Amino acid sequence: MILVGAMVLALWGIGMLMGAPKKARWVMISILMVGVILVQITFIEGHPLREATGGDVRFWALLIGFAVIIAGYRWLLTKLKAKAKAEATTPIQTGTFSETEINRYARHMIMREIGGQGQKKLKEAKVLVIGAGGLGSPALLYLAAAGVGTIGIVDDDEVEGSNLQRQVIHADSRIGMPKVFSAETAMKDINPFITVKPYQRRLTEKDAEALIGEYDIVLDGTDNFATRYLVNRICAELGKPLVAAAMTQWEGQISLYDPANGAPCYECVFPEAPADGLVPTCAQAGVLGPLPGVIGSLMATEAVKAIVGAGEGLRGRLLIYDALYAEPRVLRTKRREDCPACSKAH
Secondary structure (H helix, E strand, C coil): CHHHHHHHHHHHHHHHHCCCCHHHHHHHHHHHHHHHHHHHHHCCCCCHHHHHCCCCHHHHHHHHHHHHHHHHHHHHHHHHHHHHHHHHHCCCCCCCCCHHHHHHCHHHHCCCCCHHHHHHHHHHCEEEEECCCCCHHHHHHHHHHHCCCEEEEECCCECCHHHHHCCCCCCHHHCCCEHHHHHHHHHHHHCCCCEEEEECCCCCHHHHHHHHCCCCEEEECCCCHHHHHHHHHHHHHHCCCEEEEEEEECEEEEEEECHHHCCCCHHHHCCCCCCCCCCCCHHHHCECCCHHHHHHHHHHHHHHHHHHCCCCCCECEEEEEECCCCEEEEEECCCCCCCCCCCCCC
16 A cells, blocks of 8 residues: 555656646546555455555545545535636626626525626616505515616505505605605615616506507506506506516515517406496505515516526416415416407517
8 A cells, every 4th residue: 555655656756747737647546546556456355466456456446436526516616616706796797787786686696597798688678667565565675676777656645644554665754645755665665776767657658658568577566447447457568577466455566568478468367347336445454564575576576587597487376375374375277369468569
């Protein structure tokens, strides 16, 4: 064994003196070890050469096995470090993000599914959120925090004290302020690097198409069916993905309606609005305060995934969350060939 160790050192030293690269020196040592193993296997027990080179093949097999494991681990570690470094730095183009923004979005940029390119897509994205109430509140806050570059807000209401049980984007000090401006204040406090466009109005047939046409994706958190069907029809006509959600008491639902990409639209799934008074509003039936946070956060999640192209979204699936029994359910949905909203759109 001492002889083999001396030969290894000699080969390494000669290689250094001759200026041979490390890879070549390791190749020479590997050839030596193969020779040692052959000696242990082919020569009889007690042979002087076999005894001089260790005397037992199991020792060398164990030693070589450990060496291979360590070398493999180091190689894998080097590859992973290089990959992580490339994903964290290469996609970020000079001038796209300031140093402060890079630090702000670092947790996104190190994610394989987002990275620098995904964060750049978020910065360039334009998202319209209709409704700055219970569902809009968490959605707007998380879209702002995520770094969505331009966020539009449509709402014609003012902040009331009864909103604050669940509409976390607003504050007691802003009671009486239009919700769109209250939301803008909170969003800019979280992230001054984004652009917020407040529209203090109710969406109508007259301006819906022009407004929705300016944005890449729409989030609908409204509480009336007329607006829901209007938003869905315009999104279907313009080929805009629509994340729509609703809730009451303990239950919420959400889906991504995107007929331009083969998924059904809202009207495919809900062909007719319920009769007046059949579905009570949150003001009439009540709603659990944290429930909008759950569903609204899911809306922001679906929007971010759709923008960066990560994972599997809720296209063609309706997620229903029962908070009272902590039970989520997912239902498959399909397009209707005779749907008046999307059958002729695409």
